[in-house]
Amino acid sequence: MRLAVAAVLGASLAGGACGHPAPPPPAPAPAAASAGPSLYARLGGVNAIHAVVGDFLARVAADGRIRAFFRGVDLDSLQTKLTDQICQAAGGPCRYTGKDMREAHADMTITDADFDALIEDLAGALDHAGVGPNEERELLNTLGGLRREIVTGRR
Numbered sequence: 001m002r003l004a005v006a007a008v009l010g011a012s013l014a015g016g017a018c019g020h021p022a023p024p025p026p027a028p029a030p031a032a033a034s035a036g037p038s039l040y041a042r043l044g045g046v047n048a049i050h051a052v053v054g055d056f057l058a059r060v061a062a063d064g065r066i067r068a069f070f071r072g073v074d075l076d077s078l079q080t081k082l083t084d085q086i087c088q089a090a091g092g093p094c095r096y097t098g099k100d101m102r103e104a105h106a107d108m109t110i111t112d113a114d115f116d117a118l119i120e121d122l123a124g125a126l127d128h129a130g131v132g133p134n135e136e137r138e139l140l141n142t143l144g145g146l147r148r149e150i151v152t153g154r155r
Contacts, residue, residue, distance in 0.1 A: 038090065038091035038092070039090040039091055039135060039138050039139060039142075040087060040090040040091045040092030040093075041091075042132075042135050043090055043131065043135055043139070045092070046083065046087050046092060046093075046094060048129070049083050049086050049087050049090070049092070050079070050083045051129065052086075052125050052126060052129050052131070053079050053082045053083045053086065053125075054079055055125040055128055055129065056082075056121055056122050056124075056125035057070075057075050057078065057079055057082075059121040059124055059125055060118065060121050061075070063117060063121055065113070065114065065117040066114050066117045066118055066121075069108060069110070069114070081096065081098045084096045084097070084098075085098070086139070086143070089139075089142050089143065090139060090142070100149070101146050101149035101150050102149040102150075105149070105150045105152060106152065108152065108153075109152055109153030110150055110151050110152055110153055111151060111153045111154060112147075112151055114151075114153075115147055115150055115151050119140060119143075119144065122140070122143070123136065123140065126139070126140075
């Protein structure tokens with residue numbers, strides 16, 4: 001199942017390319033190891049991922065549980081980085097070049113409840129985009145492995 005992507009969102013990426021293309025050939029991500037189309041292809045490619053990330057960030061910015069973590073953050077830059085990160089994790093041609101997750105979140109005191117709220121917002125964006133349940137589960141499982149690097153606080 002492909003994500004519904006409006007034509008106008010496709011124009012938001014220059015030439016439809018990722019922010020940081022990986023040198024050919026791209027190293028396969030764990031999600032791409034299975035037979036058949038990669039998770040990246042099943043999600044609809046970089047433009048679809050970019051659209052989902054945009055919806056996700058809008059949900060996070062409106063989520064009273066976690067929006068404080070995003071105050072003062074350049075959301076356009078974050079959208080590019082998250083698009084690259086998800087694209088790469090899904091077996092696509094993008095390459096995430098930002099900080100590692102432990103370093104990026106070290107001083108934020110993020111709790112399990114905060115992380116769960118973030119995952120709920122991402123799941124809502126994936127559902128809204130029409131991502132199939134298998135693809136959603138595969139992506140969330142891939143990203144859920146980052147919990148131990150991001151969660152640093154207890155409340």
